Amino acid sequence: MTKKEIFITSAFTENSVWKQILGICSALAVTNLLMNSLVMGLGVIFTLALSGFTISVIRDFIPKRVRMMVQTLIIASYVIIVDLFLKAYYPEISKSLGPYVGLIITNCIIMGRAEAFAGKNSPLDSMIDGIGAGIGYTIVLLVIAFIRELFGFGTLFGFRVLGDWWTKWSIMVMAPSAFFMLAILIWFINSKTDQKKG
Amino acid sequence: MELSPFIIFVAAIFTSNILLTNFLGMCSFLSVSKEVESSLGLGFAVVFVMTLTSAINYVVYHYILVPLDIIYLQYIIFIIVIAAFVQLTEMVVERFSPLLYYSLGIFLPLITVNCAILGVSLFMIIRQYTFLQSVAFGAGAGLGWLLAILALAGIRQKIKDKYIPQGLVGAGISLITTGIMALAFVGFSGVVVIQ
Numbered sequence: 001m002t003k004k005e006i007f008i009t010s011a012f013t014e015n016s017v018w019k020q021i022l023g024i025c026s027a028l029a030v031t032n033l034l035m036n037s038l039v040m041g042l043g044v045i046f047t048l049a050l051s052g053f054t055i056s057v058i059r060d061f062i063p064k065r066v067r068m069m070v071q072t073l074i075i076a077s078y079v080i081i082v083d084l085f086l087k088a089y090y091p092e093i094s095k096s097l098g099p100y101v102g103l104i105i106t107n108c109i110i111m112g113r114a115e116a117f118a119g120k121n122s123p124l125d126s127m128i129d130g131i132g133a134g135i136g137y138t139i140v141l142l143v144i145a146f147i148r149e150l151f152g153f154g155t156l157f158g159f160r161v162l163g164d165w166w167t168k169w170s171i172m173v174m175a176p177s178a179f180f181m182l183a184i185l186i187w188f189i190n191s192k193t194d195q196k197k198g
Numbered sequence: 199m200e201l202s203p204f205i206i207f208v209a210a211i212f213t214s215n216i217l218l219t220n221f222l223g224m225c226s227f228l229s230v231s232k233e234v235e236s237s238l239g240l241g242f243a244v245v246f247v248m249t250l251t252s253a254i255n256y257v258v259y260h261y262i263l264v265p266l267d268i269i270y271l272q273y274i275i276f277i278i279v280i281a282a283f284v285q286l287t288e289m290v291v292e293r294f295s296p297l298l299y300y301s302l303g304i305f306l307p308l309i310t311v312n313c314a315i316l317g318v319s320l321f322m323i324i325r326q327y328t329f330l331q332s333v334a335f336g337a338g339a340g341l342g343w344l345l346a347i348l349a350l351a352g353i354r355q356k357i358k359d360k361y362i363p364q365g366l367v368g369a370g371i372s373l374i375t376t377g378i379m380a381l382a383f384v385g386f387s388g389v390v391v392i393q
Contacts, residue, residue: 099320179377190365
């Protein structure tokens with residue numbers, strides 16, 4: 001596979017969220033605001049790219065039995081960097097994301113990519129794969145957040161888009177709408193891709 | 199304001215259900231909920247691990263990390279505690295109840311990467327719970343998770359042979375079901391409130 005193919009595959013055709021239903025905890029939790037989703041997406045891209053790279057570099061030295069543990073520790077180290085960076089420069093966002101930054105560690109996408117790709121491929125390819133998967137994840141987050149923030153608060157990235165006449169749909173801010181939005185997104189994409197096949 | 203552990207326990211099950219309001223532990227929730235029996239097994243394992251790791255992590259955080267001023271290492275330390283504890287549970291269960299061990303199978307090690315477990319530990323730190331509050335929160339969150347996965351498994355067994363639009367089969371319909379469950383749980387929200 002060329003580098004471009006790796007990227008396209010992990011970002012779109014095999015997108016972790018809508019194809020494999022991985023990492024959706026945070027996809028649901030932070031998507032009531034676009035800003036939070038963007039920051040979360042960037043954090044995941046950073047962690048995915050570097051942990052993929054690191055795991056691929058040292059993959060021959062990790063004993064099979066403790067592989068998961070080592071991978072988790074590598075991922076956790078990068079997440080700590082993201083967390084400290086946010087705390088130092090964007091304390092507001094760090095606060096509103098709460099524990100979800102820390103929970104990037106247990107985001108199944110990262111472990112999934114480490115197991116499925118970084119364990120077998122070269123460091124550079126793993127990094128591209130990680131960035132691809134991260135971008136695919138971020139796109140899903142931004143799409144859901146766009147709809148939820150627009151209808152829930154009438155704003156986009158905190159700027160007022162819909163005027164005072166807009167009645168906020170508080171359901172959009174609450175938990176159930178996140179489940180519905182993701183389900184509708186998966187439905188939409190599945191029926192589109194099925195059409196192409198047929 | 200000091201909340202009694204009992205209130206936190208009840209609230210963690212119903213009003214702030216870790217799955218339906220905090221979206222934690224979704225992966226295993228969606229993948230293991232095909233049958234009531236296996237979800238029950240996994241649910242109990244989660245309750246057990248969650249209760250005890252929240253207790254252990256509380257002690258580790260307040261008596262090791264805070265005095266040594268290395269709070270930023272909390273993620274690494276917590277995940278190590280959880281992984282070690284899951285491993286320990288696995289060995290104990292295998293030794294004393296092989297039957298349960300085989301019925302749980304792959305689900306036990308999977309608990310390590312269940313974000314709900316780590317999430318409970320992180321929430322208890324952020325919300326500054328005391329020891330008893332943390333344990334009550336861990337147990338309640340575990341039971342809430344068990345309740346949610348049991349309900350979903352029951353519904354999924356019922357709708358298995360029913361007509362579902364093509365694109366929604368599998369994850370899609372489970373998410374919609376979960377959404378409706380979450381909507382139902384919103385009805386509890388006036389009862390007790392924790393953050």
